[in-house]
Each structure stands twice: as C-alpha cells, then as structure tokens.
C-alpha cells in the first residue's frame with residue numbers, strides 16, 4: 001500500500017506501467033512504460049492510432065486489468081494488492097466503464113441492465129433504483145425504450161444505454177472507450193454534453209477517441225503512440 | 235438482492251436456450267425418472283402382494299406347516315410339504331398356550347393327482363382335497379357363499395372356482411356356488427360335494443384346494459409303532475395381532491421339544507423336514523426385504539443414470555460458460571464479484587436441476603404406470619402405488635446432483651477476467 005501525500009488531487013497514478021499480451025506463444029507489448037497521474041475532477045481525452053494501446057490503457061485505468069509490470073495506485077491504494085471483493089466494489093461503486101463495444105445483456109431490457117448494475121454496485125438505495133434508471137435512460141434519449149429488450153435496439157441505442165449504465169452507480173470516475181464511435185454527430189454531441197454536465201469537482205472523466213471534435217471537450221488531451229505517451233497538452 | 239439478479243440472469247439464459255436446457259436436464263430427468271419409476275413399481279408390487287396376503291391371513295393369525303429346511307431362518311420357506319404330523323394332543327397343547335384362542339387343523343389327502351377333482355367329467359388340474367372344520371371361515375376369508383355346514387358340502391379355493399367358470403363358459407364369481415364336484419379323497423374313495431363357498435384368492439398355495447369335512451380324514455403318523463390321527467397344517471388365531479410373534483415362538487418351542495409331531499417327524503428324518511410358520515407380519519417383512527433389495531439394485535441403476543446426467547450437465551454448463559465469457563466479463567466490470575458469478579451459474583444449474591427433477595418425477599410416475607399396464611407382474615393387474623415420501627427426496631437428490639455438476643463450470647466462470655468483456659465473438 002502506498003500513500004501519496006504530495007498530490008492529494010490524484011485519483012489514480014500509473015508508474016511505469018507495461019502491458020505485454022501473450023497469445024499462442026507470441027508476445028506483444030501494448031503498453032511500454034506509461035507514467036500518468038489522473039487528477040480528480042478533470043476531463044481527459046486519449047487519442048492515438050488504432051492499435052496504439054488506448055483500450056489497454058483504459059482497462060488498466062478502469063481496474064479491469066493489471067499491468068504486467070509497474071504499479072497502479074488507485075486512491076492511494078495499490079491496485080495489485082486489492083482483494084477481488086474490494087476491486088469489485090470499486091468497479092461497481094466508483095468507476096463507470098463504457099466499453100468500445102457496448103456490452104449489455106441482450107436478452108434483458110434496457111431497464112433490467114440498469115438495475116443489474118445498481119444491484120452489483122449496491123450503492124443506490126433500493127427504492128430509488130427504478131426512478132434513477134428511468135431518468136438516466138431519459139438523459140441519453142432512451143426514456144421511451146427502457147422496457148425494450150437490448151437485442152431489439154440499434155447499435156447507437158445500445159451505446160447510449162451502456163453510457164447510462166456506466167453512470168448508474170453515480171461513479172466518481174467514468175472511463176469511456178470510444179463512447180461516440182457508433183453515434184451520429186448529433187447524438188455524439190448529446191453524450192459529450194452529458195459527460196461535461198456530470199463532471200464536477202469530484203467526478204473525473206477519461207474518454208478514448210479517434211474524433212478530434214470529441215477531444216475538444218477535454219481539459220487534458222493525451223496522445224498515445226506504440227504504447228507510449230507521446231504528448232500531454234492542456 | 236444480488237442473488238435475485240443472479241437468478242434473473244440465469245433464468246433468462248435458460249429461457250433463451252430452452253431446447254439446450256431440456257437436453258442439459260435430460261440426464262437428471264432420466265435418472266430421477268427411473269429411480270422413481272422403480273420405487274413406484276416396488277411399492278406397487280409390495281402393496282399388491284401384501285394386500286393379497288392380508289386378504290387371506292388375518293393379522294392375528296399364523297399357519298404352522300412342515301417345510302423343507304432349506305435356507306436360513308425358521309420361516310419363509312414357501313416349499314411347505316404335506317406330511318401328517320400334528321396330533322390331537324398337539325392341537326390341544328397349542329390351544330392352551332397363552333394368547334392363543336383357537337387352532338384349526340388341516341388334513342391334506344395324500345396322492346393329489348390330476349384326476350382327483352372333477353367337475354362333470356372334466357378334471358380340474360392341480361387341485362386336491364383337504365379336510366378341516368366348518369370354522370374354516372374364521373381363519374380364511376370366504377369371498378363368495380359360506381362355509382360348509384354338512385359333510386356333503388365343500389368350500390373351494392379360487393382357482394377351482396375359476397376352473398368351473400371356464401369349463402362352463404361363465405365369468406360370475408359366484409357361479410360355482412351350488413355346483414357339484416366329485417373328489418377322489420384317497421385311493422378309490424370318490425365323493426360328490428356341493429360347493430357352498432369360494433375362498434378369496436391367496437398366495438398361500440390353497441387356491442386349488444377343496445375343503446371338506448374332517449369326518450373323511452383318516453391319515454395317521456406313528457410313534458413307536460402306535461398310530462395317531464395326524465394333520466398336515468394348523469391355522470392358529472391369537473387374541474390380538476401383537477400376540478402373533480409370541481404365539482409363534484411358544485408354538486415352535488413346544489413343537490421342537492415335547493410334541494408328538496416331533497416324534498412323528500423322526501420317520502421322515504432323511505427328508506430334512508422342520509416346522510415352518512407363516513403370518514402376515516412375517517410375510518410382509520419378507521416382502522419388504524425383497525423389495526428393499528430390489529429397490530437397492532434399481533437405485534444403483536438410477537445412480538448410474540444420474541452420474542451420466544451429472545457429466546452431461548457439467549459439460550453443457552461449460553459450453554454455456556464459454557458462450558457467455560463476454561457477458562461475465564461485463565458483469566465483472568460493473569462490479570460483480572467472483573462469488574456473484576459463481577452464484578449466478580449455480581442458481582442457473584439449480585433451477586435446471588429443479589425443473590429436471592420435477593419432470594423426472596412425472597416421467598417416473600408415467601413409466602411406472604406404463605410398466606404396470608404392460609403387465610410386468612405376470613399379467614396381474616397391479617394398481618400403481620406411489621411412495622410419496624420419495625418424491626421430495628428425489629427432487630432434492632436431482633438438485634444436489636445438478637449443483638455438484640455445476641460447481642466446476644461455475645468456478646471456471648468466476649475466473650473470467652473483466653477484460654474478456656471486449657473479446658469479439
């Protein structure tokens with residue numbers, strides 16, 4: 001366990017994070033020593049060519065994956081030393097992750113998917129869940145489709161439900177991998193406005209994107225190339 | 235609360251893959267089904283046999299005969315032989331034992347041959363005469379008519395009555411009453427009797443008997459050269475059913491020690507004969523044992539089916555887990571713990587097990603019914619008796635087996651990493 005007294009605004013710190021994938025004996029290093037401090041209340045964009053390691057980085061920042069070497073410190077606690085129970089609690093209650101490929105349970109309704117996330121997060125009081133689910137779905141323009149099966153929704157609609165779900169447990173960190181990739185520019189704008197609207201003193205947002213218009217919403221733009229941070233511009 | 239959601243995911247998956255779910259549960263269905271079918275057959279068979287014995291023997295009654303002492307125990311040998319050994323003195327002695335209220339002697343006539351009983355000029359195969367007293371009706375149930383009241387009447391066993399029916403092309407159970415049969419009592423002594431009553435069908439081996447008055451009987455046994463009138467079997471009534479077992483042991487104790495019957499038996503030493511008894515309780519215990527060992531065998535078979543079912547469930551659950559890697563990864567990403575994932579798959583397999591067991595119970599009952607309809611027990615129409623105590627047990631067993639089968643797949647599922655959520659399919 002590490003405490004970081006110098007930088008009380010730091011939510012998460014990566015120290016020399018390296019990620020090597022091995023697949024059928026072949027090794028591929030997707031991240032080659034990333035040093036990064038994520039500060040509370042800031043909006044980050046991560047850009048870079050396809051295959052540069054954006055998703056890999058987001059997974060590590062979202063505590064879905066661990067680096068092969070290096071350290072991840074989340075709120076002063078080294079992630080590698082957290083128990084599954086605690087990691088799951090952090091994922092459920094504090095982090096809202098939006099996958100590049102919107103990931104929902106297709107054979108359940110949009111609302112059930114929302115309730116599921118709230119149930120695993122176990123943070124929102126039971127009696128408020130339905131109302132909260134409905135209001136979040138309305139915010140992403142899916143209010144009238146909350147009882148539709150996910151499998152009956154279009155890709156863009158599923159992406160919006162996935163974004164609503166990421167916010168279900170009122171997370172302090174939202175990590176979104178290409179959240180607007182499947183949306184038209186109008187809906188992309190709605191989502192980005194939504195992110196801007198919900199960020200605040202305490203809520204940090206990290207978005208990976210190919211779209212420079214999306215990156216414009218961010219306070220800090222990070223560029224990654226071949227698994228290394230290329231530049232960080234404010 | 236979490237478990238409710240785990241259950242909801244499991245149920246939605248079962249509903250999504252209905253056919254596969256049924257296939258998954260098939261092993262359980264067949265295992266539980268075959269166990270339940272066989273248990274039902276066992277209990278049907280048991281209550282049928284017990285029912286037909288209690289149709290013949292009163293609960294407060296036992297029969298003493300001579301049997302070939304093969305096997306173990308003092309009773310249970312069904313190969314009783316007709317040897318005249320029980321003397322009047324023996325009968326009096328047994329009658330005076332505590333708890334015993336009355337004794338009825340039976341004297342089987344020797345040389346029962348295929349021609350010993352005739353209806354008209356047709357021989358009734360496999361039947362022979364036995365002398366006894368009119369109080370016969372207090373010991374064996376008379377299904378039609380009444381006991382004989384004179385030496386020109388007789389009571390016949392059920393197969394004699396049905397033989398008369400079939401000779402005359404009749405089916406009425408009371409048809410034989412009032413008919414006349416001629417009986418070859420011994421040697422060339424042929425007597426005509428009017429049938430006054432028909433006994434209830436019995437598994438005791440008396441269905442072919444023609445019961446006539448004792449006055450015709452003259453078989454003897456000898457002790458040291460002196461001849462005594464001796465009977466071949468005794469039926470004994472006790473005051474209550476509880477007194478049967480003590481009555482049996484007292485009677486056997488007497489017969490094996492100071493009885494004249496024991497002395498007479500010495501003449502047959504080379505045949506290895508001994509006293510045997512039959513009573514409702516003894517017979518029910520014996521049948522219980524038979525059914526138990528039968529059930530044990532069948533349960534072993536059913537267990538094999540369940541084991542196969544278990545492997546099937548484990549296999550298909552593994553497939554289900556690998557198909558849902560993405561979903562599990564996503565659930566892990568939104569905060570599901572390893573435990574929640576295990577729970578999710580266990581609840582799913584538990585529900586499958588429950589459904590499988592319930593269907594298995596229905597299949598088992600149906601199978602039992604079909605087997606009985608097919609006349610498994612020699613064409614006898616045995617009514618289906620379901621042992622309801624087995625139903626919840628079978629369901630619990632099916633569910634337990636399913637959960638055990640689901641443990642490894644559920645564990646495997648819990649090891650899926652959250653990043654698997656992005657795996658493309």
Ligand SMILES: Nc1ncnc2c1ncn2[C@@H]1O[C@H](COP(=O)(O)OP(=O)(O)OP(=O)(O)O)[C@@H](O)[C@H]1O
Nearest residue numbers: 021022023028030049050051052053054055056057
């Ligand atoms: N599970 C894996 N096994 C092996 N290699 C992987 C795995 N995941 C990613 N990679 C490789 O790591 C590199 C970085 O992948 P990543 O998904 O982080 O890129 P990305 O920047 O998100 O790309 P895109 O913009 O196309 O989404 C790629 O070359 C990819 O092939």
Ligand SMILES: [Mg+2]
Nearest residue numbers: 054055100177
């Ligand atoms: Mg990516």
